[in-house]
Amino acid sequence: MKNRKLLMIPGPIEVDPAVLRAMGEVTTSHVAPNFIESFGNSLELMRKIWLAPKGQPFIIAGSGTLAMDMAVSNLIEPGDNALVISTGYFGERYKNILTTYGANVTVLQAEIGDTVPLETIEKELSSKNYKLLTITHVDTSTGVLTDPKSIVHLAQKHNTLSILDGVCATAGEETQQEAWGIDIVLTGSQKAIGVPPGLALLVASEKAMDTWKNRKTPVQNYYGSFTNWLPIMQAYEERKPSYFGTPPVNLIRALEVSLTLIHNERIKNRVATHLQYAKAFRNAVQSIGLQLVPKNNEIAAHTMTAIYYPEGIDGNLFRKDIAEFGVILAGGLHAEIKTKYFRIGHMGAITKSDIVATLSAIESALHKQNYNFEFGKSIREFLSYFA
Known part of the structure; x- marks a missing residue:
């Protein structure tokens, strides 16, 4: 392993x-x-x-x-x-x-x-x-x-x-x-x-x-x-x-x-792939009720995503559970909201499998804290984008 x-x-x-x-x-x-x-x-x-x-x-x-x-x-x-x-x-x-x-x-x-x-x-x-x-x-x-x-x-x-x-x-x-x-x-x-x-x-x-x-x-x-x-x-x-x-x-x-x-x-194709992955990933996390830091999808980056923790979720425990699942995410950086959100990179040599693993880790960590959502939905949403 x-x-x-x-x-x-x-x-x-x-x-x-x-x-x-x-x-x-x-x-x-x-x-x-x-x-x-x-x-x-x-x-x-x-x-x-x-x-x-x-x-x-x-x-x-x-x-x-x-x-x-x-x-x-x-x-x-x-x-x-x-x-x-x-x-x-x-x-x-x-x-x-x-x-x-x-x-x-x-x-x-x-x-x-x-x-x-x-x-x-x-x-x-x-x-x-x-x-x-x-x-x-x-x-x-x-x-x-x-x-x-x-x-x-x-x-x-x-x-x-x-x-x-x-x-x-x-x-x-x-x-x-x-x-x-x-x-x-x-x-x-x-x-x-x-x-x-x-x-x-x-x-x-x-x-x-x-x-x-x-x-x-x-x-x-x-x-x-x-x-x-x-x-x-x-x-x-x-x-x-x-x-x-x-x-x-x-x-x-x-x-x-x-x-x-x-x-x-070709740089044009590289950029287009980033755009595809980002849109699919945003659709996936939003399908289980997660809210992005950018005010709308039109101004959301295609290389990374910043996501607010849902109400009642302990951010430190959430990231710890994700790390135990085998994925490393980043905490907040902006001083005014530092403890309220987390960040994910999806750029460069990543694959669809990497994003599926990340979504699995997110769902697992949310489930451990009794967040109310349909288990597996974000992964289905992500994969359906490419179906």
Whole structure:
């Protein structure tokens, strides 16, 4: 029997066996020809998966927060105005990052489970000259999905740069960076990209790179500065050795494998599968009376789901029972409702069987606490979606 639990949190996620095998390959030198080829190929694959053929990709050792930090620190200068479109915990994080680099920050905060209306964003962009705005594509704390295309259209109208936090979205939610005009799209390796944690990934547009080149002040970040990393990315893409900081060679080899799997599947098909699984999963949990944190299904993410505990259910005991069933879910993250809900990831290399196992665990844990529902109904509902 397997001596491990099924990991169904919103990251890190279950990864493809081929990716795990790549992680276990013999560690090579960061200037070895085979590694240079892996790094260069990964950069080229990022352009294809981000749908940004003219973009500049960066692969850096670090988390998604480092990618957020790099996007801001290379574009913002002290005194610049920045607008944060916030749908949860990670909008607040962007406010803190921007403030660190001297930006004048305005936050448009959505109600819990909702998005910020476009007319509110339009009004704020009209009120002053904003250097950039940030969008959380999927906020992992609420499971709310934002429509970046419409917001970026407003940003372009007001000559404002756009940063899309795609940490819980890229390669799972539709993102057309170049066609939509997004200046930076960033993520971490441990989400829908399908690699263990440890890589900060982002692609910058030509406009973003020009903004960085024409700064009046130095970048106030040493490790994350494009000044230090751009020559490295260019060298590896040209299949030449280079050095600034030692890259995590096994992680980058694993990244190459995962990006290749995604590219072979085609990103359009990958996104469509996430949408199917998410809709089926939402139908399943709602069929037994569970309520989502997002206010409606139209703004519910396709990479994860945030669900309120039913009345009278002890959340700690619920998650403990699920873990004993062999599945790991995540508790709440948003401070205002932290003890009232739980979160499930369904992105990357998951299968229908993984979701059926998760629904079985949920039903079992609810049944133990005498929650009134029709046993087995969520599983039938999920499977009927694909019948």
